Amino acid sequence: MSFKFEKLEVWKKSLELANEIHLLTKKWPNDELYVLTSQIKRATDSISLNLTEGSTGQSNPEFRRFLGYSIRSGLEVVNCLYLAKRRQLISNNQFDHFYQKLTEIIKMLQALRNSLK
Numbered sequence: 001m002s003f004k005f006e007k008l009e010v011w012k013k014s015l016e017l018a019n020e021i022h023l024l025t026k027k028w029p030n031d032e033l034y035v036l037t038s039q040i041k042r043a044t045d046s047i048s049l050n051l052t053e054g055s056t057g058q059s060n061p062e063f064r065r066f067l068g069y070s071i072r073s074g075l076e077v078v079n080c081l082y083l084a085k086r087r088q089l090i091s092n093n094q095f096d097h098f099y100q101k102l103t104e105i106i107k108m109l110q111a112l113r114n115s116l117k
Contacts, residue, residue: 003052003055003056004055004056005051005052005055005056008051008055008112009108010051010105010108010109010112011048011051011052011055013101013104013105013108014044014047014048014051014070014105015048017044017047017098017101017102017105018041018044018045018047018048020098020101021040021041021044021077021098022041022044024090024094024098025037025040025041028084028089029089032087032089036080036083036084036087036089039076039080040077040080040081040084043073043074043076043077043080044073044077046069046070046073046076047070047073047074047077047105047109048070050066050067050069050070050073051066051067051070051109053066054066054067054069054070060116061116063116064113064116064117067109067112067113067116068113070109071106071109071110071113074102074105074106074109075106077098077102078099078102081095081098081099081102082095
């Protein structure tokens, strides 16, 4: 059995991103554990979680709503990356890498949401 979301490339990319962020934050200091580390991991996980929750057994308007949540979570991750860069937790290259991935995922989510009109 396969679920609708498992066929979506954007879901696969959001899982990859969540794993990369998880590995990245393992190197961050303990004083960020309950602050930025927790926030960025939860926001990144929310991208795929909301996509999954909204995709199966929902009407198109309901799925569009959940896609909006996924997009907002992606933007939250972008802001967390800016904070991480300012706190010198990530390099400019790491920032650019994740920023590019998020840009792609957010564009894919927006296109999927627009296709459901």
